[in-house]
Amino acid sequence: DAGVIQSPRHEVTEMGQEVTLRCKPISGHNSLFWYRQTMMRGLELLIYFNNNVPIDDSGMPEDRFSAKMPNASFSTLKIQPSEPRDSAVYFCASSDPGGAGVGTEAFFGQGTRLTVV
């Protein structure tokens, strides 16, 4: 498997523009996570899906952020309108917790570095 695939790797956009980040999880994984990483705040969990259903979106900073998972092999994170403070590296991760007692192990993509100017 190629692992978790994110696109684009880098994105530079102007303030006010819409930005869409994409993620293809590992085939067979039923949990998907979106994280944001900055120097100031570290790794923040934005949202996670289980079986394509959003389970917890309490980390989504505000209404400008939205995430979808239309099927088991694709997810998007959209920011509209974007602001300079959204500049960060956004990671997507997937996991397959398996049976009871397995604990958590997630596989991360390479991330998308977003710069909003």
Added chain:
Amino acid sequence: LAKTTQPISMDSYEGQEVNITCSHNNIATNDYITWYQQFPSQGPRFIIQGYKTKVTNEVASLFIPADRKSSTLSLPRVSLSDTAVYYCLVGSNDYKLSFGAGTTVTVRA
């Protein structure tokens, strides 16, 4: 989720053993302890996971005392390429991973 506390940074030299201790006083019965490693410009990578006693793989060892209120990640004979941020996470299979600040390990020649 159980809160974790780990040192902000550690320095070491090539060939030495590095031990990073993580405190998790309110760990729950069904929680596992998991460590991730993150290199610059990359996503975190799973290193090792354990529930109690000792776990060893080709990368590291994880020591967990009987009370499970702390754990120690041991990296044997580190090299320059082991310079990274190491995160300690505690949780069950509730699918939610929360990362703290991590420990920045710097290995010098």
